[in-house]
Amino acid sequence: MQTLIVLFRLKPGVDRQAYEQWARSTDLPIVRNLPSIGRFDVYRTAGLVGSDGPAPYDYVELIDVKDMGQFGTDVSTDTMRRVAGEFRQFADNPVFMLTANMETSA
Numbered sequence: 170m171q172t173l174i175v176l177f178r179l180k181p182g183v184d185r186q187a188y189e190q191w192a193r194s195t196d197l198p199i200v201r202n203l204p205s206i207g208r209f210d211v212y213r214t215a216g217l218v219g220s221d222g223p224a225p226y227d228y229v230e231l232i233d234v235k236d237m238g239q240f241g242t243d244v245s246t247d248t249m250r251r252v253a254g255e256f257r258q259f260a261d262n263p264v265f266m267l268t269a270n271m272e273t274s275a
Contacts, residue, residue, distance in 0.1 A: 170207055171237060172270070175230035177263035185227075188259045189213070199252055200232065205240035207233035226264075 179188055192211050200209045209232045214224035234240045243249060256263075 173232040174266045176226040177260040180261040203243040207235045
C-alpha cells in the first residue's frame, strides 16, 4: 500500500465552509468508495507546534492506495474527472506526494 499525501491552501476568496461542505458531501464519500482506496481522510491544519505562525498549508489529505494500477483506472472515470475539476476550484496549487512506508516497503 502507498499513501498519497496532498497539501494545499484554499484559493483566495474561497469560503472554508463551502470547501468543507463539498469535501464532506462529495469528495470524501466518492473517493472512499473507489475500489483502489483503503482509507481517505482530510485534515484542517490547526497551527504549528512551537510557533504562533500559521501552517504553510490549510489542509492535508491522506489517501491510502491499495492498488496503484486500479487507482489509475479509478481516477480516469467521468465521475472522478468531475470531482478533480471541482477540487481544483477550491485548492491553490496543491502538492501531491506519493509515499511508501519505509518499514513495510523494500
